[in-house]
Amino acid sequence: MSGGGPAHGPELTATAAAGDSPQSAGAAGSVASSGTPFVEARPSIWAKFAKSSPLAALITQRLALSVALLFAVSLMIFGGVEALPGDFATTYLGQSATPQAVENIRKELGLDQSATTRYFQWLGGALQGDFGTSWASRNSVSEQIGKRLGNSLFLAFFAAIISVPLAVGLGMLAVQYRNRLPDKIINVVSLAAISLPEFFVGYLLILFFAVQMGVATFPATVYESMTFGQRLSAIALPTATLVLVVLAHMMRMTRAAILNVMSSAYVETAELKGLSSLRIIAKHAAPNAVAPVINVIALNLAYLVVGVVVVEVVFVYPGMGQYMVDAVTVRDMPVVQACGLIFAAFYIFLNMFADILAIIANPRLRHPR
Amino acid sequence: MPDLLSVRNLKIEATSYPPGEAPRTVTLVEGVNFDVQKGKVLGLIGESGAGKSTIGLTALAYGRGGVRITGGEVKLNGEDLLRLSPSGIRKVRGAKVCYVAQSAAAAFNPAHRLGEQVIEASLKHGIMSRAEAEKRALYLFKVLGLPNPETFGQRYPHQVSGGQLQRAMTAMALCPNPELIVFDEPTTALDVTTQIDVLAAIKHAIEETNTAALYITHDLAVVAQITDDILVLRHGKMVEYGSVKDIIEAPKEEYTRALVNVRGTARDEAPDQTNTLLKVENITAGYSNGFKVLQNVSLHLPKGQTLAVVGESGSGKSTLARVITGLLPPQDGTISFDGTVLPKALKGRTNDQLRRIQMIYQMADTAMNPRQTVRDIIGRPLTFYYGLRGAKKTERVKELLEQIEMGGRFADRYPAELSGGQKQRVAIARALAAQPELILCDEPTSALDPLVAEGILKLLLKLQDETHVSYMFITHDIAIVRAIADSVAVMHRGKLVRFGPKSKVLAPPFDDYTDLLLKSVPEMEIGWLEKVLSTRRMESAGN
Numbered sequence: 001m002s003g004g005g006p007a008h009g010p011e012l013t014a015t016a017a018a019g020d021s022p023q024s025a026g027a028a029g030s031v032a033s034s035g036t037p038f039v040e041a042r043p044s045i046w047a048k049f050a051k052s053s054p055l056a057a058l059i060t061q062r063l064a065l066s067v068a069l070l071f072a073v074s075l076m077i078f079g080g081v082e083a084l085p086g087d088f089a090t091t092y093l094g095q096s097a098t099p100q101a102v103e104n105i106r107k108e109l110g111l112d113q114s115a116t117t118r119y120f121q122w123l124g125g126a127l128q129g130d131f132g133t134s135w136a137s138r139n140s141v142s143e144q145i146g147k148r149l150g151n152s153l154f155l156a157f158f159a160a161i162i163s164v165p166l167a168v169g170l171g172m173l174a175v176q177y178r179n180r181l182p183d184k185i186i187n188v189v190s191l192a193a194i195s196l197p198e199f200f201v202g203y204l205l206i207l208f209f210a211v212q213m214g215v216a217t218f219p220a221t222v223y224e225s226m227t228f229g230q231r232l233s234a235i236a237l238p239t240a241t242l243v244l245v246v247l248a249h250m251m252r253m254t255r256a257a258i259l260n261v262m263s264s265a266y267v268e269t270a271e272l273k274g275l276s277s278l279r280i281i282a283k284h285a286a287p288n289a290v291a292p293v294i295n296v297i298a299l300n301l302a303y304l305v306v307g308v309v310v311v312e313v314v315f316v317y318p319g320m321g322q323y324m325v326d327a328v329t330v331r332d333m334p335v336v337q338a339c340g341l342i343f344a345a346f347y348i349f350l351n352m353f354a355d356i357l358a359i360i361a362n363p364r365l366r367h368p369r
Numbered sequence: 370m371p372d373l374l375s376v377r378n379l380k381i382e383a384t385s386y387p388p389g390e391a392p393r394t395v396t397l398v399e400g401v402n403f404d405v406q407k408g409k410v411l412g413l414i415g416e417s418g419a420g421k422s423t424i425g426l427t428a429l430a431y432g433r434g435g436v437r438i439t440g441g442e443v444k445l446n447g448e449d450l451l452r453l454s455p456s457g458i459r460k461v462r463g464a465k466v467c468y469v470a471q472s473a474a475a476a477f478n479p480a481h482r483l484g485e486q487v488i489e490a491s492l493k494h495g496i497m498s499r500a501e502a503e504k505r506a507l508y509l510f511k512v513l514g515l516p517n518p519e520t521f522g523q524r525y526p527h528q529v530s531g532g533q534l535q536r537a538m539t540a541m542a543l544c545p546n547p548e549l550i551v552f553d554e555p556t557t558a559l560d561v562t563t564q565i566d567v568l569a570a571i572k573h574a575i576e577e578t579n580t581a582a583l584y585i586t587h588d589l590a591v592v593a594q595i596t597d598d599i600l601v602l603r604h605g606k607m608v609e610y611g612s613v614k615d616i617i618e619a620p621k622e623e624y625t626r627a628l629v630n631v632r633g634t635a636r637d638e639a640p641d642q643t644n645t646l647l648k649v650e651n652i653t654a655g656y657s658n659g660f661k662v663l664q665n666v667s668l669h670l671p672k673g674q675t676l677a678v679v680g681e682s683g684s685g686k687s688t689l690a691r692v693i694t695g696l697l698p699p700q701d702g703t704i705s706f707d708g709t710v711l712p713k714a715l716k717g718r719t720n721d722q723l724r725r726i727q728m729i730y731q732m733a734d735t736a737m738n739p740r741q742t743v744r745d746i747i748g749r750p751l752t753f754y755y756g757l758r759g760a761k762k763t764e765r766v767k768e769l770l771e772q773i774e775m776g777g778r779f780a781d782r783y784p785a786e787l788s789g790g791q792k793q794r795v796a797i798a799r800a801l802a803a804q805p806e807l808i809l810c811d812e813p814t815s816a817l818d819p820l821v822a823e824g825i826l827k828l829l830l831k832l833q834d835e836t837h838v839s840y841m842f843i844t845h846d847i848a849i850v851r852a853i854a855d856s857v858a859v860m861h862r863g864k865l866v867r868f869g870p871k872s873k874v875l876a877p878p879f880d881d882y883t884d885l886l887l888k889s890v891p892e893m894e895i896g897w898l899e900k901v902l903s904t905r906r907m908e909s910a911g912n
Contacts, residue, residue, distance in 0.1 A: 270478070272467075273489060274464060
């Protein structure tokens with residue numbers, strides 16, 4: 001923070017210009033490189049927009065990047081699935097896989113067409129929400145995923161609304177009592193939770209709450225006929241498992257981010273104003289620690305949606321993860337591709353959302369000079 | 370009159386953790402006594418490490434980092450702050466005693482509006498209602514001469530300048546009507562032309578509100594303008610304590626005399642300024658956002674001489690150095706060195722061209738790899754430019770260390786084990802290792818204490834006599850210009866305002882900017898500030 005405010009922008013662009021990186025050239029007018037005569041800078045429309053409302057410009061940029069990234073991922077998923085060894089037709093037919101039968105199935109599934117054609121057909125469908133037909137069950141992939149995704153989001157939502165406030169609150173508490181007993185207890189417990197594999201935590205919870213005490217429902221399978229209350233009771237244990245798994249990570253990051261800010265001069269100023277330590281943490285430290293915390297929260301939220309395969313299997317919960325694993329074992333490519341793309345979309349958009357929130361949280365961008 | 374603040378026998382300790390050794394208790398301050406009466410200002414003066422900030426913070430019963438106040442008493446209105454409970458101390462901080470930090474830019478919370486931060490302490494201590502506090506903040510903004518006082522509080526810290534932030538910090542300290550304010554180097558980070566305004570504003574505000582103050586600084590000339598008494602400190606002990614007049618005009622101790630006379634050196638400019646080494650012609654440069662940091666700058670520097678480039682922050686002086694090194698290719702103009710035009714960008718230059726221009730930075734700390742020993746730091750250019758290795762390299766490193774008056778025993782130390790002045794010397798040795806013809810010095814002494822800075826300047830002059838190296842010396846300090854320069858370039862907002870031999874540039878008739886710059890440099894003279902301000906008023910009245 002040398003020199004304070006206005007140095008930030010120019011410094012950043014300065015390194016870009018000095019390093020001869022061309023990427024910012026188009027966006028920010030003219031970059032003088034060796035040999036080119038200096039021309040009067042004529043800012044483009046984008047440059048004007050970026051100058052008048054840097055916030056909107058940055059957000060637009062992030063949105064565009066996310067969409068571009070999603071396209072790249074779709075290409076990678078398709079390519080990756082293409083490159084997998086093995087063949088659905090051979091697996092499906094098993095012993096009766098005569099060349100003729102294999103050929104017929106390939107034709108039926110459209111595998112005789114070129115990869116490029118199939119990619120664009122798949123992408124075109126996906127953009128309209130149609131992920132094709134499952135090879136194994138001959139059902140619409142979109143329809144099946146719809147139900148599964150609903151279940152996954154239901155579980156993730158409850159895990160998130162419990163774990164996020166809890167993590168941030170505990171993190172602040174740990175800072176308030178840093179290096180004292182409450183902080184140490186919080187640290188040890190969260191370290192233990194991080195270190196135990198999630199299936200182990202899951203089985204422990206089942207052992208205590210479902211088997212010995214008999215207060216929880218197991219398996220956690222949900223059906224369409226269940227009421228909301230029944231569903232909640234069914235997902236209690238998997239939710240608890242997920243909370244334990246993601247809590248520690250977010251809590252520790254909150255603690256580290258706030259502690260980092262606590263050593264800054266403005267926190268000293270707050271202390272020398274005679275403010276209470278809780279007010280210092282909540283009012284002066286936390287707002288400046290938002291960006292890293294938001295990022296970790298987003299990562300964990302993404303994990304709650306896309307990384308819960310193991311927990312779903314342990315609790316026999318009909319979510320996306322299990323669906324994808326099943327599809328992989330039978331080489332049901334449309335399902336694998338659809339799941340992959342949806343997972344990627346969640347990851348990318350949650351992270352983009354975190355990025356945008358962090359940008360908005362920065363007063364320099366929110367209130368330009 | 371009873372004393373407002375009375376400090377007796379103060380002892381302050383900290384625990385240091387030297388690598389690989391058992392923790393040690395270090396005594397930072399010992400046996401310090403002083404008093405401050407209501408409405409009076411006491412100046413605490415000394416070099417860094419003298420313990421002046423540490424002592425200042427004891428008035429708020431605060432120890433920065435692991436610092437502990439272990440002995441003595443700090444009585445405010447007869448009540449010993451060191452015996453108060455934590456909640457008792459909180460009632461004093463921000464209410465009876467307030468603090469103004471050196472870097473207001475860092476001390477304001479970037480996430481909140483200035484107005485909220487200014488009135489926060491008054492509200493939280495229940496001293497006044499929100500309406501009253503806002504009214505007082507507005508009054509203070511006006512007293513301190515802030516622009517648009519009505520809307521100033523609506524702004525965020527990044528939206529105002531450094532000088533304005535420093536004044537806002539003073540407003541923040543004055544807002545709860547405290548009995549004592551601790552000013553911790555409030556103008557050190559500012560440009561001289563800004564410093565004078567902030568000094569005047571602080572002085573005016575203190576007089577207006579009749580608040581007592583502790584004024585901490587390393588600059589005797591500044592303290593002479595604003596305080597009633599001065600306490601000179603060194604290594605955490607009292608050196609001399611007396612009225613401003615006694616200390617400035619008749620210092621008793623040798624150390625105080627050295628501080629008073631630190632700006633005495635001056636050297637005559639070289640008579641012959643024709644043998645040009647560096648020639649900068651019509652340089653225009655800027656960053657990719659289209660803003661031109663340098664506009665049409667032309668200057669030259671003779672062999673074996675020193676060109677001082679003076680200007681405030683933002684005047685483009687460091688950018689000029691970057692352009693000359695090739696780090697920032699100019700948009701227009703040429704740079705010739707020893708008769709040949711240099712390629713604009715760093716990439717286009719030959720190794721030998723790179724070798725002949727070296728650089729020294731303001732922050733020696735950040736310009737050195739903390740994981741490398743002094744031997745590696747100085748040895749790197751030896752290997753890079755001269756291919757020296759093994760015993761030859763060791764020998765040369767030792768020679769260079771002798772040359773900078775440090776000696777070979779420093780070769781195996783890490784930067785963290787050196788003092789600020791020693792680090793800057795190592796940085797000079799690294800530049801010298803390349804045997805350059807030109808060294809660009811970017812404010813190499815502005816982060817150092819006056820006496821240490823003087824030592825560095827003497828070293829640079831000695832090295833110039835020995836090796837006939839040329840310096841382009843970037844600074845904002847006119848005293849340094851007088852001490853070392855042969856020719857001077859004054860820069861303002863990216864343009865060259867004045868350029869020529871020192872005797873011509875620093876002699877009348879002046880242009881407006883140079884005049885302002887020269888008149889803003891505090892002089893070691895009581896009443897200087899009033900004199901300058903009244904001349905300014907007269908001039909503006911005359912216009």
